[in-house]
Amino acid sequence: MPIELIREKYAGAINTVEIGKSSSPNALKIGGQTGLPFLFDEGKMPNAPIIAYEILDCPPDDWPENLKESYGRVVKNPAKWAKACVDNFGAQLLCVRLESMHPDKGRRNVEASIATLKAILSLSAVPMIVLGTGDDERDNEIMPRVSQALKGENCLLGVATQNNYKTLAATCLADGHSIIADSPIDINIAKQVNILISDMGYDAKRIVMHPTTTSLGYGMEYVYSIMERGRLAAFIGDRMLAMPFIVFVGDEAWKTKEAKEFGKVQGINWEITTAVSLIQAGADIIVMRHPDAAKSVKRYIDWMMGKQ
Amino acid sequence: MIIIGELINGMYKDVSKAISNREADVIQHLAEEQVKAGANILDVNIGPYSNNVNDDMKWLVETIQKVVMVPLSLDSTRLDVIEESMKLATNRVVINSTSADEDKMSMVFELAKKYNAQVIGIALDSSGVPLSRDKRLELAVKIVAKAAGYGISADDLYLDPIAMPINVAQAQAREVMESIREFRMLCNPSPNTVIGLSNVSQGTKGHRSLLDRTFLVMAMASGLTAVILDPLDKELMDAMITAELILNKNIYCDSFLEAYRKK
Structure with missing residues (x-):
């Protein structure tokens, strides 16, 4: 007897978010799905998941050697580093982490970092994600300035959390950027942050969710189930969970001893496997660090999308 | 939960007056407010005072459709009136309603089949309102079976076990809850279940909203999927959302x- 596969059809869709100047040929769209990843018989996936290359606004001194060496000397200059990602590795999207302004990492002044961002923009014409330092107080000082300096670029700025979202939401609203809503592997808080941000008059359709993830080997099943639950709710009509996902795979993978301490190949494979797992969970933007890992994952995405 | 807004009903004096004077803004305001408050379907009933039922119903349907997009539940005992209005409907309609009497069901399901409409089927027949869950179930089975004969899927039916006023038939509330549970298990796909919530507090004084919302929450726990209610009762809607x-x-x-x- 032939086996009949059960196909789910959903009424809802994930929001489509555009990043980058809409006049630019390099502007990107993410989201828009009407079904779980790559299940093309159940729903559409109009936009492929996108890899963002993560760079810092300063040399990545804390990164493991086997990761740093993949970029060579350019890591000393963020603008050249960004250009290498685009020119040598085909990056379509950059993610700049403003680490140098962190109070514990030198507290560089905001003008210097803005100059770095401008230099990156002038050398690389791809859209940009910009992350603060992760220190709430410092981010509330610097992000409005950074946002204003990037006005018109339609960047994706992060991150807004349940306890610190007002400054970033207001500044993204004023300067026309999209925003990352961050939650600690908790679907209830993810939904709440989206509501809090939209209550400020910010268009919920411009929010991208960071559900907080993990690396391979550190509770991936739980993260997967949280992301899947959010997606399924969105597909049956929960508009406060219908946002695309961003995941910071490079950051998660290269924190682990498995990636750092067992040679270059294992580190790359760790990042690849983490990325692929999260793409299957529904990730729309995958922020990665090692160019070899990023290239492999890009091939995987192209191959999966080719089945459409 | 499918919310069927009940406020456009000629039983209410302001609605009745608006119908006879053709005050479109009154009706349209009620339609918009109900949809804004969460109604998925609007019930349309010209009430007992109309002198020209056909024209009044058609005018209501056209007037409402000018401002809201939701489906309408055409609520009349006269099928000719329902059919005339169905011709004007831009969305799929709900016929409100049929009993479990053979003649009535035949006519209603024929009409539903012709216009691809959904139907509210009330578990009641010419012998009166059933007073036990077994009788309710028997009538519900009749409705589902008859509908199937016309090719109408169970999920296009809303079975109503008839919620009765708590001050008249207190013992019936539990029977209704059980009936909801049983109706849902009748077939696959399950039929929808619906109640006219304001019946529960009909004739009571002082705590109508509390009675209605408590009943609603209990009925939802029993598997209720649709309800006819006043969506502008915010506490009632809050209770529904919480449930x-x-x-x-x-x-x-x-x-x-x-x-x-x-x-």
Whole structure:
């Protein structure tokens, strides 16, 4: 007897978010799905998941050697580093982490970092994600300035959390950027942050969710189930969970001893496997660090999308 | 939960007056307010005072459709009136309603088949309102079976076990809850279940909204999928939203009432 596969059809869709100047040929769209990843018989996936290359606004001194060496000397200059990602590795999207302004990492002044961002923009014409330092107080000082300096670029700025979202939401609203809503592997808080941000008059359709993830080997099943639950709710009509996902795979993978301490190949494979797992969970933007890992994952995405 | 807004009913004096004077703004305001408050379907009933039922119903349908997009539940004992209005409907309609009497069902399901409409089927027949869950189930089975004969899927039916006033038939409330549970298990796909909620507090004084919303929450826990109610009763809607949350139909967040209303 032939086996009949059960196909789910959903009424809802994930929001489509555009990043980058809409006049630019390099502007990107993410989201828009009407079904779980790559299940093309159940729903559409109009936009492929996108890899963002993560760079810092300063040399990545804390990164493991086997990761740093993949970029060579350019890591000393963020603008050249960004250009290498685009020119040598085909990056379509950059993610700049403003680490140098962190109070514990030198507290560089905001003008210097803005100059770095401008230099990156002038050398690389791809859209940009910009992350603060992760220190709430410092981010509330610097992000409005950074946002204003990037006005018109339609960047994706992060991150807004349940306890610190007002400054970033207001500044993204004023300067026309999209925003990352961050939650600690908790679907209830993810939904709440989206509501809090939209209550400020910010268009919920411009929010991208960071559900907080993990690396391979550190509770991936739980993260997967949280992301899947959010997606399924969105597909049956929960508009406060219908946002695309961003995941910071490079950051998660290269924190682990498995990636750092067992040679270059294992580190790359760790990042690849983490990325692929999260793409299957529904990730729309995958922020990665090692160019070899990023290239492999890009091939995987192209191959999966080719089945459409 | 499918919310059927009940406020456009000629039984209410302001609606009756608006119908006879053709005050479109009164009707349209009621339509918009109900949809804004969460109604998925609007019930349309010209009430007992109309002198020209056909024209009044058609005018209501056209007037409402100018401002809201939701489907309408055409509520009349006269099928010719329903059919004339169905011709004007831009969405799929709900016929409100049929009993479990053979003649009535034949006519209603024929009409439903012709216009691809959904139907509210009331578990009642010419012998009167059933007073036990067994009798209700027997009538519900008749409705589902008859509908199937016309090719109408069970999920296009809304079975109404008839909620009765608590001050008249207190013992019936539990029977109704059980009937809802049993109706849902009749077939696959399950039929929808519906109650006219304001019946529960009909004739009571002082705590109508509390009676209605408590009944609603209990009925939801028994598997109710649709309800005819006043969506402008905010506390009632809050209770409905909270019950859906507790039944795990929506994902919790601290602002869950607001989240539901942003859906």
